[in-house]
Amino acid sequence: MPRWGMVIDLDKCTGCQACVIACKAENNIPFSSPKEARLKRIISWMSVLPVMEGEYPDLRERFIPRPCMHCDNPPCVKVCPVGATYKNREGLVAQVYTQCIGCRYCTNNCPYTLKYFNWYTPEWPKEMENYLNPDVPIRSKGVVEKCTFCHHRLQKAREKARAENRRLKEGDYVPACVQTCPTEAIYFGDLDDPHSLVAKLARGPRAFRLLEELGTEPKVYYLTEGEWHG
Amino acid sequence: MSLKRRDFLKIIGGSALSFSLLDCSPSPYHSSIRKGQWSxxxxxxxxxxxxxxxxxxxxxxxxxxxxxxxxxxxxxxxxxxxxxxxxxxxxxxxxxNPDRIKGPMKKIGGRSSREWRSISWEEAMETLVSKLKELKNSGDTHKLVLLNGEKRGMMDEIFSRFMNVFGSPNYFGDDSNMSLIRAFYLTQGIDSLLAYDFENSNYILSFGSSFLSSWPSPVQSMRAYAFLRQGRSGKKAKIVQVEPRFSITASRADRWIPVEPGTEGMLALGIAYVIVKERLYDRSFVEKFTFGFEDWKDKEGNTHSGFESLISNRYRLDLVSETTGVSVSTIVSLAKEFATNKPAVAIFDNNATNYSNGLYNALAIHSLNALVGSIDVPGGVLVQRKVPLQDLPPVAVDEVTRKGLLQPGIDSSANGRFPVASSTPSLIPDNILEGRPYPANLLLMYKSNPIFSSPNSERYRKAFEKIPFIVSFSSFMNESTQYADLILPDKxxxxxxxxxxxxxxxxxxxxxxxxxxxxxxFNAKPTEDVILDLAQRMGSYFAGHFPWENSKDxxxxxxxxxxxxxxxxxxxxxxxxxxxxxxxxxxxxxxxxxxxxxxxxxxxxxxxxxxPAYDYGVRSFVFRSPSRRFEFYSQLFKERIEKIAEHEGESSEDRKEAILQNLKIEAKGDDVFMPHYEEPRFKGDAKKYPLYLYIYQPLSLAEDHGSNQPWFQEIMGFHLNMTWDSWAEINPDTAAELGISDNDLIWIESDYGRLHVRAKIYHGAMPDVVSVPYGLGHTALGRWAKNRGINPIELIPIDFDELTGLALKFSVRVKIYKA
Amino acid sequence: MVKIKISRNQFLVLLGCTLVFVIVLIVVLRIVWGGVRQPIAFNHQIHAANDLECLDCHPYYEEQASSGRPTLETCITCHEEPLGESNAERKLIEYINSKEEIKWERLYDVPEDVYFSHRRHVVLGNIECSTCHGDIGESPRPPSKPIKIKMKKCMKCHEEKEVDNDCIACHI
Missing domain, CATH: 3.30.200.210 (Phosphorylase Kinase; domain 1)
Structure with a gap:
């Protein structure tokens, strides 16, 4: 049984945000209005956090792309009163919209603030409805959503591999952000397969995870050289 | 790296935590999924x-x-x-995009009217054909003007041919890379952008270039960056960004060197000074492949001073340091690193050349590549071979066309103005207004929006009022298309x-x-097909020159x-x-x-x-200058000045001096034709307007329609947590001095206008520079772009690079104050 | 207060009228909201009787998530010349003449957030079309309302065949 995980190389990331747009396109994430944006209610399953260090003019900045961390010990799951969010056997932290009652306990308990509440009914001008991905449902107002590691792409990849009578191989299943990243800064694969690239990178000296001390055991690893002043 | 939870939350600013109970009360019985979606x-x-x-x-x-x-x-x-x-x-x-123009339209009423009615393609084509035929029949083919903001590929090929067959010299593109291209022309005789072999470089010294954002091939340069960072085994490349703003490229470089706006060239000369003085330059390259490094004698036996003596005499480091704001020790270390980490390459784009001294900045920066021998070598500056596409059959022009093509262009300037320009599209509106050298009769616009993108756009508005008929191929109702009498929307x-x-x-x-x-x-048509169809409708002369049924053909x-x-x-x-x-x-x-x-x-x-193969060492391909070398002393430049003097009947030294004075060049003698520093000119008194205005282009707003794409409105200002609005980046100390805090509304004012915008305190802003993104502030275009943010171009007067004729972007000083 | 007196007969007539009205209302509402009408009353039976396989008109169910519905081009292979004089045939000919694609309505529906792939079920799972689609292949006219496939049915089959019942295997 694979344990899906992601490794993001901050030394390669240029903050271009192709991952952000690819995610919005793949997952039918509604765009905000200026008012919604002012209230900080933009939904962006993948978002890039700029972290600047140093004093003028010796500044350094790194960009941290942040999808759902798919924690092995997910704080959001513990507080869901209806079982709408759970961790599946492959380590994906799932969000089942039809179960969700919109209580937002999970959004509050996520230390990474990566769960998003639908404050509004999603709407697109009718022309733009054409570009919606038919594989992914549109969440209504009042539902919590988050990055799924594009697990519908897993379903499709698995199906394709089976149709071709072979096992799922590395690279068959990658989320949309991984697929597009111009610098190939995002890696994806099975952390439990010791030979997979992600497992190797996650074991490497540059690897760290966000807020590791909380014991959430996130499955998104970051790579960076040295301390901030590298 | 360690990031504590509290810091983390601070950075995020509690963004996702803000919630209010009043705004939303979901019923537990709501449907969580929109109906009718899964299909x-x-x-x-x-x-x-x-x-x-x-x-x-x-x-x-x-x-x-x-x-x-x-x-x-x-x-x-x-x-x-x-x-x-x-x-x-x-x-x-x-x-x-719901704001796409969905079918051909014809204007109801006069030029200032904003009403159109839908028409059929048949009617649209016939209208255009009759206008074109009118010009052809009256022998006024040169009065057709075509602006193409995206002069490349198949569309460019078809347009060029059409204009040639029709008989108009007035086909113009976007001139933003003009100074770069002219610098490559003057030094290497090459009339296009040059290529860079980043993957094999060991040191990239970038002067303001946005190679990690709106570079001409961003995916490629980002990939090269990642390869240099983590993909390549062995030596790590070092990247240094010299820029008046801590840009994305600066933030991902190893080092950021803030430099006073317009002095990029001076810094390059300071670096050259160290390389020359310390004899760190590539002697064999300089000897074999350059011209004008040492003092030299011409055919008449006159001695000319070379780049070496120019540099040694004029660019002492204390002077360079004072002008650029970069410390002497930094200049020395940059020079040493650059000269000893070969292959090293000095790159730049129009961020460093959009000043009155832009051409000289470009020459100075590019000359660093020649000093360290980084031309036509792996990891250096290269020249791309063109794809061997088939040439179009020759054009057999008729009499009317021939006469039309012989006319001067509608971009033409008085003799002696802009001596190194190839064309000067920035002069078009003034020329049209004054009917110089003749009135424009019919204007076609393709992916061009000069009313938004040009300084002092009032000139364009007035010029447009004067043109009897305007046709736009735009897919969007942008500011310029609003003036069109006929719209033939492109796919x-x-x-x-x-x-x-x-x-x-x-x-x-x-x-x-x-x-x-x-x-x-929608009822749009590819403009390629529209032009091919047009040729068929124009009679056998045109149809014969366009034997292609459609764009696929x-x-x-x-x-x-x-x-x-x-x-x-x-x-x-x-x-x-x-x-x-x-x-x-x-x-x-x-x-x-x-x-x-x-x-x-x-x-x-x-x-x-x-x-995939690049042929190194084809000298005649890489160096097409008169000397077949990289010319520190540009003979092409000298020729141009001499030609002007000749044209005026006297080639005396006095006359040349007068010409140079007209060009506002301070240097004298041989220095004029070599990379040197000219002080950049800025409009606005330094006391009244203490800040420089730096305009930059986020990758997401690189295209005209970018701001009408809601996804981009959400991501364009992510480094400052800004969405759906413009902002001005201000240094914290400057802001404190002026009593401005983060998110305050402020005015940015120049002698030419003032704009209302949100202030963002930015640690990456130089104390005397205020930076504003370009791409917002539309008054048309679409529902998301219209009346959102500011267009900083409105603060800029029309001012030219006197050598290239480029309309300058960085030519103004501003002040800011709380609104 | 006025007391309205009605006879037993009057009461029965009123009751009858109300009943008829309610029934008509229900029927109308079902047509408006719940009903589905194909642009052409497609006759599966007759096609099947002419030795057509499901794959002939639904060409993708072995390769894609969607099974595909017949395009005009598919129809033309046989119907270039009218085959018979039925209403449906006449309508088809109109479509063919105007070159307008037929907008077939979707008849079978799974819940909105379910990702369902035909290939996965038909090719990889070896399930007969009729397992979910019943005897539509033999029906002479399209059903008047969409057929909802409920989760209970999916789960039952998944249990029997011992395939994955993880929520996100279907709920995307």
């Missing part, structure tokens, strides 16, 4: 090319039941290898037959084949030559490709196909062709 359809992936920028990446469009639902990179395309930037990803919001690049060559900044020539991913969306004609060219390879799977590549790099070319037909079929199926 799997028949899926296909269409292989085509991205045309959102000049990079020319290959893309695959996922089409389900005839609707485009996702764009991904084409793994077989050598420019992007399956990857894509945000602009490419967001093509869906161009294609399905987007996702709905066209086309080819896309890699940008000239890529070292290898790549040709991507584009085909329509979807059809039948034209495309097939153009690629017909590739098979015969006996080089390069069709896109292939990885294994096959690496074999072929290896062979080709060793000088072998393996024919993959036995017949032209087989080749063409495979080319169309695989989606493109490329030539």
């Amino acid at each position: 799997p359809g028949v899926e296909k992936w269409v292989q085509t090319v991205c045309q959102a920028c000049p990079g020319g990446c290959g893309i695959l469009v996922r089409v389900v039941d005839g609707k485009a639902v996702k764009i991904e990179g084409n793994p077989a395309h050598p420019v992007n290898r399956g990857r894509l930037c945000p602009v490419g990803q967001a093509g869906l919001q161009v294609l399905y 987007t690049y996702l709905e066209k037959w086309q080819y896309a060559e890699s940008s000239p900044v890529s070292k290898i020539p790549v040709l991507g084949i584009g085909k329509p991913a979807i059809e039948n969306l 034209f495309l097939l004609y153009k690629i017909d030559n590739l098979f015969k060219a006996r080089k390069g390879i069709v896109f292939a799977d990885y294994f096959e490709e690496s074999q072929l590549r290896l062979l080709e790099e060793r000088g072998w070319w393996v024919p993959q196909f036995t017949s032209a037909r087989e080749f063409k079929d495979e080319l169309m199926r695989k989606g493109g062709w490329w030539d």
Whole structure:
């Protein structure tokens, strides 16, 4: 049984945000209005956090792309009163919209603030409805959503591999952000397969995870050289 | 790296935590999923090319039941290898933008009217044909003006031919890279952008270049960056960014050197000073491949001073340091690093050249490449070979056309003005206003929006009032299209037959084949087809010159030559490709196909062709200057000045002096034709307006319609947590001095206007520079772009680079104060 | 207060009218909201009797998530010349003449957030079409309302065949 995980190389990331747009396109994430944006209610399953260090003019900045961390010990799951969010056997932290009652306990308990509440009914001008991905449902107002590691792409990849009578191989299943990243800064694969690239990178000296001390055991690893002043 | 939870939350600013109970009260019985959504359809992936920028990446469009639902990179395309930037990803919001012009329209009422009525394509075409025929019949073909903001690829080819056959010299493109290209022309005789071999560089010294954002081929340069950072074994490359703003490129460089705006060239000369003084330059290269480094004698026996003495005499480091604001020790360390970490390359773009001294900045920066021998070597500056496309059949002009083509262009200037310009489109509005050298009669605009993008756009507004008939091919109702009498909306690049060559900044020539991913969306037509159709309707003279039925036919004609060219390879799977590549790099070319037909079929199926091998050492290709060398002393430049003097009947030294004075050049004698520093001129008194205005372009707003794509409104200001609005980046100390705090509304004021905008305190702002993004502040274009943010161009007067005729972007001082 | 007196007969007539009205209302509402009408009353039976396989008109169910519905081009293969004089045939000919694609309505529906792939079920799972689609292949006219496939049915089958019942295997 694979344990899906992601490794993001901050030394390669240029903050271009192709991952952000690819995610919005793949997952039918509604765009905000200026008012919604002012209230900080933009939904962006993948978002890039700029972290600047140093004093003028010796500044350094790194960009941290942040999808759902798919924690092995997910704080959001513990507080869901209806079982709408759970961790599946492959380590994906799932969000089942039809179960969700919109209580937002999970959004509050996520230390990474990566769960998003639908404050509004999603709407697109009718022309733009054409570009919606038919594989992914549109969440209504009042539902919590988050990055799924594009697990519908897993379903499709698995199906394709089976149709071709072979096992799922590395690279068959990658989320949309991984697929597009111009610098190939995002890696994806099975952390439990010791030979997979992600497992190797996650074991490497540059690897760290966000807020590791909380014991959430996130499955998104970051790579960076040295301390901030590298 | 360690990041504590509290810091983390602070950074995020509690963004996702803000919630209010009042605003939303979901019922537990709501439906959590929108109805009617799940509808799997028949899926296909269409292989085509991205045309959102000049990079020319290959893309695959996922089409389900005839609707485009996702764009991904084409793994077989050598420019992007399956990857894509945000602009490419967001093509869906161009294609399905609700503000697209949905069919041909004709204006009701006069020029200032904003009302149109829908017409049929038949009526639209006949209207345009009759206007064109009128000009042709009256022998006024030169009064046709065509502005093309995207002068590349198939459209450019068709337009050029049309203008040639019609008989008008007035076909103009966007001039923003003018100073760069002119600098390459004056030094190497090359009339295009040069390519950089980043992957093999050990040191990249970038002067303001945005090679990690709106570079001409962003995916390629980002990929090169990642390769230098983590992909390459052995030596790590160092990247240094010199810029008046801590840009994305600066933030991902190893070091940021803030420099006073417009003094980039001075810094380059300071670096050259150290390299020359310490004898760190590449002596063998300088000797073999450069001209004018040491003092030299001309044919008449006169001695001229060379670059070496110019540098040694004039650019002492204390002076350079004082001008640029960069410390002497930094200059020395940069110079030493640059000269000893070869191959090292000095790069720049129009961020460093949009000043009154821009051409000299460009010459100074590019001369660093010659000093360390980084031209035509791996890791240095290269020149791309063009894709061997088939030439169009020769044009046999008739009498009217011949006369029309002989007319001076409507961009022409008085003799002696702008001596190194190839064309000066920035003069067009003034010329039209004054009917100089003749009135414009019919204006066509393609992907061009001068009313938004030009300084002092009032000139364009007035000029447009004067032109009897204006036609726009725009897909969007932008500011300039509002003036059009007739709109023939173009299809987007996702709905066209086309080819896309890699940008000239890529070292290898790549040709991507584009085909329509979807059809039948709106009543728009590819402008390529419109022009071909136009030719058919214009009578046998035109039809004979345009024997192509449609754009696909034209495309097939153009690629017909590739098979015969006996080089390069069709896109292939990885294994096959690496074999072929290896062979080709060793000088072998393996024919993959036995017949032209087989080749063409495979080319169309695989989606493109490329030539992976770069031929080093072809001197006549890389150095096309009179001396066949890199010219520190530009003979082409000197020739131009002498020609002007001759034209005026006297070639005395006094006359030349007077010409140089007119050009506002302070240098004297031989220095004029060599890289040197001229003080940049800024409008506005330094006491009254203490700050420089620095305008930059976020990648997501690189295209005109970017601000009408809501995805971009959400991401463009992410480094300052700004969305859906413009902002001004201000240094914290400057802000404190002026009593401005973060998010305050302020005025930015120049002598030419003032704009209301939100202040953002930014640690990456220099104390005397205020930076504003370009791309917002539209007064038209669409529902998301209109009346949102500010257009900083409105603060800029029209002012020219006196040598190239470029309309300057960085030419004004401003002040800011709380609103 | 006025007391309205009605006879037993009057009461029955009123009751009858109300009943008829309610029934008509229900029928109308079902047609408006719940009903589905194909643009052409497609006769599966007759096609099947002419030795057509499901794959002939639904060409993708072995390769894609969607099974595909017949395009005009598919129809033309046999119907270039009218085959018979039925109403449906006449309508088809109109479509063919105007070159307008037929907008077939979707008849079978799974819940909105379910990702369902035909290939996965038909090719990889070896399930007969009729397992979910019943005897539509033999029906002479399209059903008047959409057929909802409920989760209970999916789960039952998944249990029997011992395939994955993880929520996100279907709920995307």
